[in-house]
Amino acid sequence: MTHDECIEVARGLAPLLTDRAREAEIARQPLDEVIEAVRASGLFSMMVPKQYGGYELDVDTFFEVVLILSAADPAMGWIIGFYIEHAFWLAAFPDEVQDEVYGDADHVLAPVALNIAGGTATPVDGGYKVTGRWSWGTGIVHSTWVVAGCMAMDAAGGASPMMFLLPRHDVDAIDTWHIAGMCGTGSQDFAIDDVFVPTNRAVSFLALLDGSSGMTDRYDAPLYSMPLIPILSFAAGLPCLGAARSACAAFADQVKSKIEATGAVKGEGNFSRIAEASLSIDTAELLMRDVLADMMLRRGDASTEERSTWASKVTHAVFMCRDATQTIASLVGASGAMLDNPIQRCARDVSTASNHVIFERESRYGDYARQLFGQPTTNQIV
Numbered sequence: 001m002t003h004d005e006c007i008e009v010a011r012g013l014a015p016l017l018t019d020r021a022r023e024a025e026i027a028r029q030p031l032d033e034v035i036e037a038v039r040a041s042g043l044f045s046m047m048v049p050k051q052y053g054g055y056e057l058d059v060d061t062f063f064e065v066v067l068i069l070s071a072a073d074p075a076m077g078w079i080i081g082f083y084i085e086h087a088f089w090l091a092a093f094p095d096e097v098q099d100e101v102y103g104d105a106d107h108v109l110a111p112v113a114l115n116i117a118g119g120t121a122t123p124v125d126g127g128y129k130v131t132g133r134w135s136w137g138t139g140i141v142h143s144t145w146v147v148a149g150c151m152a153m154d155a156a157g158g159a160s161p162m163m164f165l166l167p168r169h170d171v172d173a174i175d176t177w178h179i180a181g182m183c184g185t186g187s188q189d190f191a192i193d194d195v196f197v198p199t200n201r202a203v204s205f206l207a208l209l210d211g212s213s214g215m216t217d218r219y220d221a222p223l224y225s226m227p228l229i230p231i232l233s234f235a236a237g238l239p240c241l242g243a244a245r246s247a248c249a250a251f252a253d254q255v256k257s258k259i260e261a262t263g264a265v266k267g268e269g270n271f272s273r274i275a276e277a278s279l280s281i282d283t284a285e286l287l288m289r290d291v292l293a294d295m296m297l298r299r300g301d302a303s304t305e306e307r308s309t310w311a312s313k314v315t316h317a318v319f320m321c322r323d324a325t326q327t328i329a330s331l332v333g334a335s336g337a338m339l340d341n342p343i344q345r346c347a348r349d350v351s352t353a354s355n356h357v358i359f360e361r362e363s364r365y366g367d368y369a370r371q372l373f374g375q376p377t378t379n380q381i382v
Contacts, residue, residue, distance in 0.1 A: 001042055001045075001046075001055055001057075002055075002057075003057060003058075003060070003061045003064075006042075006043060006046060006055075006057065006061050006064075006065050007061070007064050007065060007068065009041045009042065009043060009065075010043065010064070010065040010068040010069055011068055012041075013037060013038065013041055013043075013069065013072075014068055014069060014071070014072035015072070016033075016034060016037055017034060017069060017072035017073040017076045017077075018072045018073055018342075020033065020034055020073070020076075021072075021073040021075070021076070021184065021342070021345065022339075022340050022345075024073070024075060024076065024183070024184030025075070025183040025184045025339075025345060026183075027184070027186075028177050028178070028183050028184070028186060029141045029177070029184065029185070029186025029188075030075075030076065030079050030141060030142060030184060030185065030186055032142075034076060035109075035142050038080055038083075039107070042106075043065060043080065043084065044080075044083055044084060044087075044106075044107035044109070045087075045106045045107045046061060046062060046065070046084050046087070047062065047084055047085065047087040047088045047091075047223060048087045048102070048106060048107055048108075049091060049098070049218075049219055049221075050221075052098065052102040052105075052106060053102075053105075053106030053107075054087065054106060054107070056219070056221035056223055056224075057223065058221075058222055058223050058226075058296070059223065059226055059230075059231055059234065059292065059295060059296065060292060060296060062081070062084060062085070062231070062234065062235075063234055063238065063288075063289075063292055065081075065084075066080070066081035066084070066234065066235065066238040066239070066242075067238050067241060067242055067245075068242075069081070069242070070238050070239040070240075070241065070242020070243065070245075070246075071242040071245045071246050071249075072242075072246070073184070073246075074182070074239040074240070074242050074243035074246065074345075074346060074349040074350065074353065075182050075183065075184035075185050075239075075349055076184060077238065077239040077242050078138070078182060078185050078235075078236070078239040078353065079138060079139060079184075079185045079186075081234075081235045081238060081239065082111075082112075082138050082139055082235050083107075083109050083110075083139055084235075085231055085232065085234075085235040086108075086110050086111070086112050086139070086147065087107065087108065088223070088224075088226075088228065088231060089110075089112055089147060089163070089208070089228070090108060090110065090145075090147075090165070091215050091218070091219060091224060092163075092203050092207070092208055092213035092214070092215050093165060093200070093201065093203055094200050094214075095218065096200065097165065097200050097201055101145055101165070108144055108145055109139060109142050109143050109144050109145075110139065110143055110144065110145040110146060110147055110165075111137045111138050111139035111140045111143050111146055111147065111187075111190075112138075112139075112147040112149075112163070113134035113135075113136065113137060113146075113147065113148045113149055113190070114136075114149055114357065115134055115135060115136065115149065115357075116149040116150060116151060116161045116205065117150075117151070118132045118133060118134035118135070118148065118149070118150060119131055119132015119133070119134065119148060119149075119150035119151075119192060120132060120150055120151050120152075120153060120159075121150050121151070121152040121153065121162060121164060121197070121202070122153050123152070123153060123154065123155065124196065126196075126198055126199060127196055127197050127198040127199045127201075127202070128152060128162075128164065128196070128197050128199070128202060129194050129195065129196055129197075130148065130150060130164050130166070130192050130194075130195050130196075130197050131192060131193055131194050131195075132148065132150050132191070132192055133174070133189060133190070133191040133192075134148055134149075134189060134190055134191075135176070135189050136187050137173065137187055137188050137189060137190040138185055138187040139187075140171075140173050140186070140187070140188050140190050141173070141186040141188065143168050144167070144168050145165060145166065145167055145168060146165070146166050146167075146168055146170075146171045146190065147163050147164065147165050147166075148163070148164050148166065148171075148190075148192060149161060149162070149163050149164075149205055150162065150164065152202065160204065160205075160206070161204070161205035161206065162202050162203065162204055162205060163202070163203045163204075163205050163208065164197045164201060164202050165197070165201040165202075165203075166192065166195060166197060166201070170192065170195045171190050171191070171192055171195075172190060172191045172192075172193070173188050173189070173190050174188055174189040174190060174191060175188050176188055176189045179352065180348050180351070180352060181345075181347075181348035181349045181350070181351050181352030181353070182348075182349050182352045182353055208228050209227070209228060209229060209380070209381070209382070211225075211227060211228075211300045216300070222299065225299045225300045226295065226299055226300065227295075227299075227300060227302065227307055227382075229307065229311065229358070229381055229382050230291070230295050230307060230310050230311070230314075232358060233291075233310065233311055233314045233315075233358055233359075234288070234292070234314070236318075236353060236356045236358055236359065237288065237314045237315075237317065237318050237358075237359070238288070239349070239350075239353050240317075240318045240321045240322065240350045240353050240354055241281070241284060241285055241288060241317065241318075241321050243321065243325055243346040243347075243349045243350040243353070244281045244284070244321035244322075244324050244325045244346070244350060245281060245285075246342060246346050247324075247325045247328045247329065247342070247343045247346035247347065247350075248277065248278050248281055248324070248328060250341075250342045250343045250346070251274065251328050251331075251332055251343060254332065254335070254343075270331045273327055273331060274327075274328065274331060276324075276327070277323075277324040277325075277327040277328050278324070280320045280321075280323065280324040281320070281321060281324050283317075283320065284316075284317035284318075284320040284321050284324075285317075287313050287314075287316065287317040287320075288313075288314060288317050290313070291310045291313050291314055294306070294310065295310065304377065304382055305371055305377060307382040308364075308367045308368070308371065308377045308379065308382045309368065309371065310382075311358070311364055311367075311379070311381075311382055312364040312365065312367060312368035314359075315358075315359045315360075315361055315364040315365070316364075316365075318353075318354050318359050319354060319359070319361060321350055321354075322350045322351060322354045325346055325347050325350045325351075326347055326350075326351070328343060328347075329343050329344060329346075329347035357381075358381065360379070363378070363379045364379065366378070367379050
């Protein structure tokens with residue numbers, strides 16, 4: 001599919017996501033019907049290499065699609081966006097591994113657990129024995145493969161962060177997903193117990209960060225020259241923007257409905273606060289789009305400092321969205337506390353999503369200030 005076709009497909013899927021959002025929240029996981037609809041739509045193949053039937057579409061397509069889906073349902077925008085983005089991670093593995101993973105399929109559904117401290121890998125003949133337990137297994141419910149990050153030990157007693165790829169049957173899902181927001185993502189814990197992983201299914205996490213994993217040698221498409229972390233920032237950040245957009249639109253609809261029913265305008269004293277919240281959401285989107293434009297221009301040539309600035313700006317946009325959504329939720333009235341009110345769900349979703357490790361505000365803001373003062377940045381996840 002092309003850029004424009006993906007956007008049209010996303011718009012076509014949006015009503016289904018909105019209609020099923022409450023059911024997914026109650027189920028505490030993505031609905032089979034929704035996942036199958038996305039499979040049929042072809043969107044999961046967006047970042048898959050063409051040799052496996054994918055489209056190799058760039059980050060601007062990803063941005064628009066995930067934002068459309070997130071405005072329909074932030075939780076499903078989150079899960080679908082991460083499924084799409086995780087194909088980018090898989091492109092870092094050797095050809096023979098990707099041949100095995102994709103087989104005859106044009107996409108793979110695979111969670112990626114970034115919490116490196118979750119497990120350890122001990123070297124053995126031909127590979128590693130991996131053991132651990134990971135939280136935030138976004139995508140584990142419908143997955144076919146799993147990527148788990150952990151510290152790989154070496155013979156000298158040292159350790160380095162690695163990402164390990166395992167088939168789903170080697171992983172045990174643990175239903176821990178009782179949470180206030182992003183309920184519909186079903187991001188359960190998962191465990192791996194002393195499972196052998198061959199050497200070619202292990203990739204250095206640092207190589208993923210600095211672009212030295214060999215991805216650009218395998219593929220010519222502009223997508224694969226992008227740094228990983230900025231794409232991850234959008235996968236986690238766009239659902240926050242989508243939640244804020246959705247809350248603002250729902251608020252307007254509910255107020256207009258009350259005006260039509262009563263013929264009177266109430267709460268005009270809050271209009272300035274709603275306007276401020278709406279303008280903050282618009283500003284957050286402009287900030288994200290500014291980062292997107294700079295990413296498309298600089299790609300892998302961006303310096304560590306430039307990538308740090310992108311992360312700080314996206315983080316700031318995310319918290320603008322969170323604050324604006326909470327303002328809207330505080331002004332909607334008692335009906336806003338009902339669990340089936342989309343404003344209430346958006347407020348909980350954005351509050352939860354903004355806690356992703358990529359948006360560690362003190363670190364991101366601290367590094368932004370350090371650059372103002374000509375000091376080196378400290379957060380290496382850029």
